[in-house]
Amino acid sequence: MGTHVIKMPDIGEGIAEVELSQWHVKVGDLVVEDQVLADVMTDKAMVDIPSPVHGKVIALGGQPGEVMAVGSVLISIEVEGAGNLKESDKPAPVATKETPVAPKVEAVVESKPVAPRTAPVCQGPMVAREANERPLASPAVRKHALDLGIQLRLVRGSGPAGRVLHEDLDAYLAQGQSNASAPVAAAYAQRNDEEQIQVIGMRRKIAQRMQDATQRAAHFSYVEEIDVTAIEELRAHLNEKHGASRGKLTLLPFLVRALVVALRDFPQMNARYDDEAQVITRLGAVHVGVATQSDVGLMVPVVRHAEARSLWDSAAEISRLANAARNGKASRDELSGSTITLTSLGALGGIVSTPVLNLPEVAIVGVNKIVERPMVVKGQVVIRKMMNLSSSFDHRVVDGMDAALFIQAIRGLLEQPATLFVE
Incomplete structure (x- = not known):
């Protein structure tokens, strides 16, 4: 041997x-x-x-x-x-059976259980976990479980390493057991446990980058309300007509297109600032970073040369990169080189956010959720689909008026979607 x-x-x-x-x-x-x-x-x-x-x-x-x-x-x-x-x-062993390697801990803070509107009374087979054992699950699965009134530690996970998936929540409810006393008792059990989570790997990199960005850049944010009724109608029409052959469109490729068109008049937003050399580099190529949540933390894969892509080309690339990031398969090249970043929390987008710049970029555009609200249009109260853009800029490079005009340009393009394609 x-x-x-x-x-x-x-x-x-x-x-x-x-x-x-x-x-x-x-x-x-x-x-x-x-x-x-x-x-x-x-x-x-x-x-x-x-x-x-x-x-x-x-x-x-x-x-x-x-x-x-x-x-x-x-x-x-x-x-x-x-x-x-x-x-x-032969080197001296650093980690042996007597000095075991610390296990990976999921760095996600689970929300406190709350009573749902209609708590399910039929629950599937429970899994025996310790009271302080935190099951592996993505943030979306954790929210889904919270909405359903299910405690994740009681659900058997079928994913890698026992990760709880959306299908596991469905199975937990569908298999059905009438005895709901155990979950109820566990929900009100007194707890005194503590958990220490080592900040390593991706979480450490995220912490370092966010701290660096907030310390170095002079952040300021600007929020604008946008009526997305027309572009949502266009998106629904295109999906109905071409979805089966070209793929479904989300709002993101329209936003990427709006960025590309607006940047023609505001090239100072598509830039990188080297604060050590005191040099601003404006770029003709639009490489859009799309902030993506993965199980290991926030990643920003890059849609390169968005200025040369159609809606469906952008949609396909966004989907490919997001899947690669979530699966941990994105390469270094796919995670670097962006010139401006687009961030969205989707249905969790809230009303207003203050996104942190992805240095050395000078602008990041944040997308909040779409809600239906009564609006006054030509003297009439009508229901419209409204959405806020919460965007941040580096005030060392971008003036406040320019930032406002840039976002208002994006607003005009999205509210009159034909202008996205008029050259």
Whole structure:
């Protein structure tokens, strides 16, 4: 038997060190070739480290959250044959059975349970979890469970690593048991547990970027109300006519198109500011970052050259990039190089938000939810679909009047959607 040592690889772009985000194996595990051993985090993206050999894990070279230099020992695997390490060169194990690797903790704060309007009385088979055990689930699933009055810790998860999916909530309700006393008792049980969550990996990068952005840029926000009735009618018409053959359109590709057209008159918004060199770079290409929530945190995949894309081309690219980001498959190139960012919380968009700039960009456009409200149009009270744009700018580069005029230009384009396509 021999030892095969895997060192932290050179990921490129001059990166000298990376953060060890998560182990997928532990000492004593048998691994096969191409099995993912660990996730490491660069400034741009999460990278999987696969095994090049079959064997047994005998030592781990670091703890989650540790910053490791390129070339340092990541993991040691016992293999058939001589291996690639001499006996005298074997490193001392850092993490063994006596010093276990800290498990990954889901960094999501679960809302306190509240009584729903109509609490379900038929509930499926429950899962025995400890009172302080937090099941894995996405924010959308957590909200869905809260709306249904379901405690996630009672639901059996069918996703990877026991993750609770929307289908699991449906199954929990559909399978039906009349005994609802256990969930009710658990909802009112006194709790004194505490949980400490290590800020590592993507969550650490997000924290660092948000703190850096708020400390360096002179943020100011501008909110404008937009009547989206006409563009929603156009979107519904296009989906009915072309949805089956070209794919369904959301509002996002229309917003991307509105950005592209408005930026022709406001090129100062499509820019990056190097505050160390004191240089503003205005770009002709419009690379739109689309903020996307994933299980590991907020990511911003980039729709490149939006100025050259049709509605359906933009829609397809947004969908592809969002799926890649949520699945942890987005590359560094797909997560970098944006010139302006679009952020939306969808149905959770609220009324007003104050988005944080994605430095070194100087503008970010935030989309709030669409609501139907009575509005006065030509002296008549009518029901219209209304939506706010809550946008932030870097006041070091963008003047307040220019920001207001830019958002009002987007408003005009969306309220008169034919102007999006008139050259």
